[in-house]
Amino acid sequence: MVRAAAAFIRAEWFLAVAAATSLAFLLPPAGLPGDLASPVRLALVFAWLFAAVLGSALAVVRHADHLAVRMGEPYGTLILTLSVTFIEVISISAVMVHGELHATLARDTLFSVVMIILNLMVGLSLLVGGWKHREQVYNLQGANTYLGVIIPLVVLSLVLPTYTQTTPGPTLSPAQQIFLVVMSVGLYAAFLRIQTGRHRDYFALGDDGADEAEPHSAAGACTFHAILLLAYMAPVAVLAEQMAVPLNYLVETFHMPAPFGGVIIAILVATPEAVGAVRAALADRLQRSINIALGSVLSTISLTVPAIVLLSRFMGIDIVLGVQNTDTVLLVLTLGVSVVTFASGRTNVMQGLVHLILFVVYLLLIVEG
Numbered sequence: 001m002v003r004a005a006a007a008f009i010r011a012e013w014f015l016a017v018a019a020a021t022s023l024a025f026l027l028p029p030a031g032l033p034g035d036l037a038s039p040v041r042l043a044l045v046f047a048w049l050f051a052a053v054l055g056s057a058l059a060v061v062r063h064a065d066h067l068a069v070r071m072g073e074p075y076g077t078l079i080l081t082l083s084v085t086f087i088e089v090i091s092i093s094a095v096m097v098h099g100e101l102h103a104t105l106a107r108d109t110l111f112s113v114v115m116i117i118l119n120l121m122v123g124l125s126l127l128v129g130g131w132k133h134r135e136q137v138y139n140l141q142g143a144n145t146y147l148g149v150i151i152p153l154v155v156l157s158l159v160l161p162t163y164t165q166t167t168p169g170p171t172l173s174p175a176q177q178i179f180l181v182v183m184s185v186g187l188y189a190a191f192l193r194i195q196t197g198r199h200r201d202y203f204a205l206g207d208d209g210a211d212e213a214e215p216h217s218a219a220g221a222c223t224f225h226a227i228l229l230l231a232y233m234a235p236v237a238v239l240a241e242q243m244a245v246p247l248n249y250l251v252e253t254f255h256m257p258a259p260f261g262g263v264i265i266a267i268l269v270a271t272p273e274a275v276g277a278v279r280a281a282l283a284d285r286l287q288r289s290i291n292i293a294l295g296s297v298l299s300t301i302s303l304t305v306p307a308i309v310l311l312s313r314f315m316g317i318d319i320v321l322g323v324q325n326t327d328t329v330l331l332v333l334t335l336g337v338s339v340v341t342f343a344s345g346r347t348n349v350m351q352g353l354v355h356l357i358l359f360v361v362y363l364l365l366i367v368e369g
Helices: 002-026 039-071 075-098 102-133 140-163 174-196 208-212 215-253 260-282 286-315 326-341 349-368
Strands: none
Touching: 002 039, 002 215, 039 075, 039 215, 039 260, 075 102, 075 174, 075 215, 075 260, 075 286, 102 140, 102 260, 102 286, 102 326, 102 349, 140 174, 140 286, 140 326, 174 286, 215 260, 260 286, 326 349
């Protein structure tokens, strides 16, 4: 019993840190974060909150991975992507409520998530996997199914609003927003039906899904990891709201580039999954890596967009969804390159390099766009 308790403390010590941080920012009526006019205090508060949220998100992914091992694909990856979507919606809504970034924040975050996942995450996974294993294989039918849903959803959510004429600017009318919500959720529900039902084998390579599952030991272990997953998500919800204050102050006071707030939230959301995807590629489990990457993009667009649209209508906020100018070009280019990358069932380092270059271009355009 003592050894088990000691092992639990060593593995889950960050839960105490996250809980203590939450209490530190919630309890004092006028304490933390306090006066943010001092650049040093602003940097310390922001770094503290960022580290606490990121550490909690990494723990969420860790326990989702344990569930994936016991439940097999695609259920484990589904739990992971839904957990991260929850974190993303909480973070975006918190910043929208507490600052002046509400109009473009959702658009900037969604665009950043797509760029980080499809270029940085996919690029690193293919590069390190190809470098170590020369050439890796995956289920082509699964990748095509993902992209077949991702591409129209991304274009309808982030490109089409720029060209609609019912409302001024890159926005959608109420009727168009309702259609987008219903269509996105409906397509995702249909995709889940395929992923977990009649075409489950599309998202596993050979007998990977069956080999990974451990039904004989799943019940107790799954309950344990599910409880801890929820326990780590609680401080994320609390601290995301607290982080909105220094983040908005940083962007508005120091005149950071407009997409900066969205990039920060996207990093929080995508980093845990990126770690899991790269580790899977290094272990020569590219199918798992692709499920994480493409599943994350799909859940972000099909679930986060409807959640943010409904939230903005409830709050009476007009949000901007359509990307413009160079962002449109880069988004379309990324989708096109992704189709080429996942068109053969095999990958190598060259494809990873191309995606990483596109990510560097994305960073350059944030500063010099």
